[in-house]
Amino acid sequence: MTQPDAPVADLFARTALASWKQNLDRLDRVFAAASDDQLQQEVAPGKNRLFYLLGHLVAVHDRMLPLLRLGARLHPELDEPFLTKADRTAPDTITPASLRAAWTEVNSALTSAMESLPAAAWLERHDAISAEDFDREPLRNRLSVLLSRGGHVQFHTGQIRLIIKQG
Amino acid sequence: MTQPDAPVADLFARTALASWKQNLDRLDRVFAAASDDQLQQEVAPGKNRLFYLLGHLVAVHDRMLPLLRLGARLHPELDEPFLTKADRTAPDTITPASLRAAWTEVNSALTSAMESLPAAAWLERHDAISAEDFDREPLRNRLSVLLSRGGHVQFHTGQIRLIIKQG
Numbered sequence A, B: 001m002t003q004p005d006a007p008v009a010d011l012f013a014r015t016a017l018a019s020w021k022q023n024l025d026r027l028d029r030v031f032a033a034a035s036d037d038q039l040q041q042e043v044a045p046g047k048n049r050l051f052y053l054l055g056h057l058v059a060v061h062d063r064m065l066p067l068l069r070l071g072a073r074l075h076p077e078l079d080e081p082f083l084t085k086a087d088r089t090a091p092d093t094i095t096p097a098s099l100r101a102a103w104t105e106v107n108s109a110l111t112s113a114m115e116s117l118p119a120a121a122w123l124e125r126h127d128a129i130s131a132e133d134f135d136r137e138p139l140r141n142r143l144s145v146l147l148s149r150g151g152h153v154q155f156h157t158g159q160i161r162l163i164i165k166q167g
Helices: A005-033 A050-067 A076-084 A096-115 A119-123 A131-136 A142-160 B005-033 B050-067 B076-084 B096-115 B119-123 B131-136 B142-160
Strands: none
Touching (some): A005 A096, A005 A119, A005 A142, A005 B119, A050 A096, B005 B096, B005 B119, B050 B096, B050 B142
């Protein structure tokens, strides 16, 4: 990349990262406002509990570390209860306090690693596409993961907002 | 912008636009799969009807045309029933068929205008910030609107998905 690129690429990357952080901050305030008792509520009758959605989001964000090639996962043990299994098919194996701590830990590690990425690195491939395929499909880059996972945060925030008004 | 910028800026803009279109396409398939009768269902007991959310999304997207400085609105008459007023506070003033047609019309106009924007134009200010403020806050650009409205689509898609599985 030549020098004149930098301001343009930087602005694109900073705008995308600001959007990610804003989505995350909003949801973080919602979870902080929900009591442990409220975490046991379903977003709608027969649908996922807040507790499950919190664990699901931690697991998905934890997987973003290797997917974005930013480092190793912190909590692979959350996959089984919150990604593989559906809600309430097994007893909870983690306490609300531990799950809230993992949420903060994973998001901090992720956002901090994202902030240290040079702008142009967002246009590099993510880990789920081969170098050969990426040559043909250059939009399957790290930025596309950031945007789709930001949308995933919003998807579940919309559901959680049906029952939690504070935050 | 000098020539070497172009590929980097283009890739950032194309990736962001692909994410917007993917979110919209998915929701479009969900609405297409929902019958007019299903549009009358609430996403959860006492919450918005699908019909209201459809109108709400059309109004919000219609407002993106001037907000992104891409042109005049097509359906300002939808603000009152779908933005100003809450759901079911007045009789519906538009038929499902007309609302579906407006959804397609507005999204087509919007996406087509977005696709004709040069990449660097995404870093220009949107219409709700003054030139003076934008000098101090350059992240309040068109791209930030695109990302936040893409998140808004996902926010409501998460709610709609609670009752519509097809599409």
